[in-house]
Amino acid sequence: MTQSATLHTLLDAAKVWHSALPALSNFVAWPQDLTYAERPAHALPHIAHLTTEPGEASAVSQPLRDTIIAAAPYLEWRHTYTEEEVGGDFLNRFGWFELAGPDGHFLTNETRMTVGFWGANLHYDWHQHEPEELYSVVSGHGQFLVEGQDTLALGPEGTRLHLSNQPHALTTTDAPILTFVLWRGAGLADPPRMST
Numbered sequence: 274m275t276q277s278a279t280l281h282t283l284l285d286a287a288k289v290w291h292s293a294l295p296a297l298s299n300f301v302a303w304p305q306d307l308t309y310a311e312r313p314a315h316a317l318p319h320i321a322h323l324t325t326e327p328g329e330a331s332a333v334s335q336p337l338r339d340t341i342i343a344a345a346p347y348l349e350w351r352h353t354y355t356e357e358e359v360g361g362d363f364l365n366r367f368g369w370f371e372l373a374g375p376d377g378h379f380l381t382n383e384t385r386m387t388v389g390f391w392g393a394n395l396h397y398d399w400h401q402h403e404p405e406e407l408y409s410v411v412s413g414h415g416q417f418l419v420e421g422q423d424t425l426a427l428g429p430e431g432t433r434l435h436l437s438n439q440p441h442a443l444t445t446t447d448a449p450i451l452t453f454v455l456w457r458g459a460g461l462a463d464p465p466r467m468s469t
């Protein structure tokens with residue numbers, strides 16, 4: 274398939290996922306202003322881990338997980354963080370891409386949809402950002418830490434809300450995690466910043 278056909282197939286799978294989980298569809302409506310943007314693929318080392326060990330999915334999440342894996346060579350994967358910030362092992366087994374948003378494979382100003390993958394036994398340290406955020410777990414599992422709230426262990430179909438500028442962190446233990454994440458509100462184009 275071409276990159277465009279692959280990305281449109283992935284967008285369709287994301288839309289099915291968005292409508293299947295009430296938490297997602299109640300958080301933000303599916304954007305109506307989506308336009309496809311030609312973005313060059315950018316590979317990162319974590320693709321090998323995502324492809325060989327993506328983590329267990331549920332019956333509902335498996336179509337999206339498998340579509341993400343099939344699309345992996347066509348995606349503009351990003352790190353954002355530096356080795357000084359998170360370490361070399363983290364960067365070898367972590368990557369994310371923007372499916373839709375101000376700077377995504379599809380352009381929209383209504384929300385931001387990203388997909389992130391972390392290998393097992395990684396700690397994504399405390400960080401924050403202005404937009405509100407809803408994580409959903411596609412496969413694998415992890416511990417979701419939020420300042421002022423109990424830590425939640427979440428697997429496929431689990432969701433967690435982060436309020437505007439509320440510090441949060443993510444730890445994986447014996448499994449990787451693949452997440453689909455929505456943002457809403459002001460600051461959609463701004464990157465997260467590590468909490469001080």
Ligand SMILES: [Fe+2]
Binds near residue numbers: 400402406435441465
């Ligand atoms: Fe976040």
